[in-house]
Amino acid sequence: MSGTSAIAADERLAAYDFGPDHPFQAGRLEAGLSLLRAAEVLEDGDRLPFGPAADADLELVHDRDYLEALTRFSAPGPQQPGPAEAVRFGLTGDNRPFPGMDGAARLVAGATIAALDAVAAGDLTHVFAPVAGLHHAQRRRAVGFCLVNDVAVAIARRTRAWPSRVLYVDLDAHHGDGVQAAFYDDSRVCTVSLHETGRYLFPGSGEIHELGRLPGIGRSVNLPLEPWTGDDGFLAAFDAVVEPLAAAFRPELLVTQNGCDGHADDPLSDLALSLRGFRELARRLHRLAHRHCQGRWVATGGGGYDLDRVVPRAWALLWSELSGRRLPARVPASWLAARGQSSRPGGWVEPRRRRRSAAPAGARELAARNQRTVRAVRRLVLPPTVRVAYPIASRGGGAGRLPGWEPRAGEHQAPDGPLVLRDRCPASLLRRLEVDPGIHAFVRAPEQEREVLARIAEEPAGEVVVAHTPEGLVVGYVAVLDPEPGTRFASLPGLLEVGAVEVATGWRRGGVASALLRFAVEPDPFEDLILIASGLAWHWDLEQSGLSAVAYRRVLGRVFEAAGFELFRTDEPEIAYHAANLFVARVGTRVPTARRAAFTSRLVRGQRPMP
Numbered sequence: 001m002s003g004t005s006a007i008a009a010d011e012r013l014a015a016y017d018f019g020p021d022h023p024f025q026a027g028r029l030e031a032g033l034s035l036l037r038a039a040e041v042l043e044d045g046d047r048l049p050f051g052p053a054a055d056a057d058l059e060l061v062h063d064r065d066y067l068e069a070l071t072r073f074s075a076p077g078p079q080q081p082g083p084a085e086a087v088r089f090g091l092t093g094d095n096r097p098f099p100g101m102d103g104a105a106r107l108v109a110g111a112t113i114a115a116l117d118a119v120a121a122g123d124l125t126h127v128f129a130p131v132a133g134l135h136h137a138q139r140r141r142a143v144g145f146c147l148v149n150d151v152a153v154a155i156a157r158r159t160r161a162w163p164s165r166v167l168y169v170d171l172d173a174h175h176g177d178g179v180q181a182a183f184y185d186d187s188r189v190c191t192v193s194l195h196e197t198g199r200y201l202f203p204g205s206g207e208i209h210e211l212g213r214l215p216g217i218g219r220s221v222n223l224p225l226e227p228w229t230g231d232d233g234f235l236a237a238f239d240a241v242v243e244p245l246a247a248a249f250r251p252e253l254l255v256t257q258n259g260c261d262g263h264a265d266d267p268l269s270d271l272a273l274s275l276r277g278f279r280e281l282a283r284r285l286h287r288l289a290h291r292h293c294q295g296r297w298v299a300t301g302g303g304g305y306d307l308d309r310v311v312p313r314a315w316a317l318l319w320s321e322l323s324g325r326r327l328p329a330r331v332p333a334s335w336l337a338a339r340g341q342s343s344r345p346g347g348w349v350e351p352r353r354r355r356r357s358a359a360p361a362g363a364r365e366l367a368a369r370n371q372r373t374v375r376a377v378r379r380l381v382l383p384p385t386v387r388v389a390y391p392i393a394s395r396g397g398g399a400g401r402l403p404g405w406e407p408r409a410g411e412h413q414a415p416d417g418p419l420v421l422r423d424r425c426p427a428s429l430l431r432r433l434e435v436d437p438g439i440h441a442f443v444r445a446p447e448q449e450r451e452v453l454a455r456i457a458e459e460p461a462g463e464v465v466v467a468h469t470p471e472g473l474v475v476g477y478v479a480v481l482d483p484e485p486g487t488r489f490a491s492l493p494g495l496l497e498v499g500a501v502e503v504a505t506g507w508r509r510g511g512v513a514s515a516l517l518r519f520a521v522e523p524d525p526f527e528d529l530i531l532i533a534s535g536l537a538w539h540w541d542l543e544q545s546g547l548s549a550v551a552y553r554r555v556l557g558r559v560f561e562a563a564g565f566e567l568f569r570t571d572e573p574e575i576a577y578h579a580a581n582l583f584v585a586r587v588g589t590r591v592p593t594a595r596r597a598a599f600t601s602r603l604v605r606g607q608r609p610m611p
């Protein structure tokens with residue numbers, strides 16, 4: 001095996017074949033592999049050996065009676081089992097049985113398992129499994145050409161044997177519903193799917209409020225995008241969510257589903273990406289793997305049904321990125337001729353358009369809808385501190401500069417010792433302080449937590465107030481933020497958000513949180529401001545606190561009440577969707593009446609009594 005990357009595919013996978021008139025056919029594999037060989041970027045030594053997946057692995061994700069049905073339906077000759085059983089297990093229509101399908105499906109899963117095993121063990125850094133990423137298969141049902149869920153099986157096998165966090169990023173045009181379902185309540189596997197909205201496309205799911213179930217809430221992330229979303233919109237959504245999510249989740253392994261059926265020429269979706277876009281996405285994933293996962297990356301091929309032009313090129317671009325092998329300047333003419341294609345165009349990606357053709361009617365509205373989706377997803381899955389530390393690129397420099405308060409210092413006598421309270425903490429100071437490992441905010445490593453704080457301090461839209469010991473150990477912080485542009489909160493002038501109140505588990509006695517919050521938002525400098533704080537129950541440190549969501553909200557409510565805040569109801573969808581979420585506000589005494597009224601009419605739906 002050469003270098004640190006390999007490909008988990010060989011001719012045996014051509015057996016995964018629903019027939020020549022079906023989008024998922026043996027020809028996909030041959031078209032892709034033959035191009036890699038013609039371009040001289042694939043050698044025999046690049047093959048990762050693999051065999052069929054074992055029952056024990058498949059049963060981590062699939063029920064035994066479903067697997068047995070797969071075996072029975074695989075027999076050659078006319079179908080033996082009855083049609084009712086075929087319907088029950090989804091083995092009809094697009095997933096009609098074919099002889100040998102059981103062995104073929106096990107081989108696909110075996111390739112993905114071998115890929116994850118090799119990368120997790122450190123034998124290889126990156127592996128590409130082109131015929132893999134059968135992301136729709138459910139526990140006891142074949143769905144959308146997917147008989148077994150190879151990615152879910154391989155991830156489940158890893159997380160069982162190796163206590164690890166896995167980030168799964170699904171770029172296929174269709175929602176990665178099967179993988180999401182397999183880990184819906186698992187806090188160690190974070191699934192992110194960017195796809196065409198289920199309003200128009202199979203399988204219909206993948207809405208933003210599909211967030212997972214405790215203890216895995218917030219670990220299912222969905223970005224449903226509008227039809228005709230092109231490279232720019234897709235990449236913008238990726239950048240706004242995936243990178244900050246990775247920084248906060250700190251995965252040890254990246255698994256991706258690089259389906260290319262979002263290409264403009266693909267027959268099965270309405271997205272409008274180009275090969276240039278897929279190349280950019282591969283670059284970003286590669287960078288993300290090295291930045292957050294020590295390089296560990298398994299990429300699967302997923303969907304893609306323009307077999308002549310798009311799929312082979314998309315695979316070649318991905319393999320080139322992952323393996324470091326340089327593609328020749330042009331697609332080899334011999335390959336084009338053998339595939340019966342004219343030698344033009346012979347490029348790997350679409351030629352850059354000289355002039356942007358006139359945008360189709362409604363394009364602006366679709367782009368605006370995508371932006372709203374992205375912002376809503378950020379509010380749901382990223383706590384405010386991470387949003388400010390990883391701003392959306394469009395944030396105007398200095399647009400939301402916070403008031404220039406004077407730096408102050410204070411003291412608090414906590415039961416466990418004296419604390420220094422410090423306002424306007426500069427990034428340079430934060431990077432010199434240590435962070436108590438008992439701070440269990442969304443970001444779960446002290447050095448990562450410190451970096452997020454430093455990044456907030458560097459942003460004109462953020463301010464960090466810390467409580468640290470005389471020795472320089474940060475045991476708590478408050479972050480005051482300018483609301484993210486484009487949200488309803490940002491539409492009100494003079495509104496600031498208390499983005500976080502965190503105190504390390506060992507210091508949560510003696511009113512440290514209250515003292516820190518009162519110090520951070522002393523009434524005087526804010527009297528013409530509206531301060532709000534919104535907390536989504538799943539962002540809270542419930543696991544460490546041992547409290548119920550309701551009890552925890554009560555504690556938080558008291559801390560804010562002591563600093564002059566009141567609890568309100570709101571119809572802001574990202575807060576209102578769950579009764580355990582918190583929304584508090586403090587309207588300064590000198591806030592003009594009109595602004596006060598605008599705040600009430602836009603965001604508040606009545607006061608609710610402190611529970």
Ligand SMILES: [Zn+2]
Pocket residue numbers: 125126286290295322
């Ligand atoms: Zn690399």
Ligand SMILES: [Zn+2]
Pocket residue numbers: 172173174259261303304
């Ligand atoms: Zn697809």
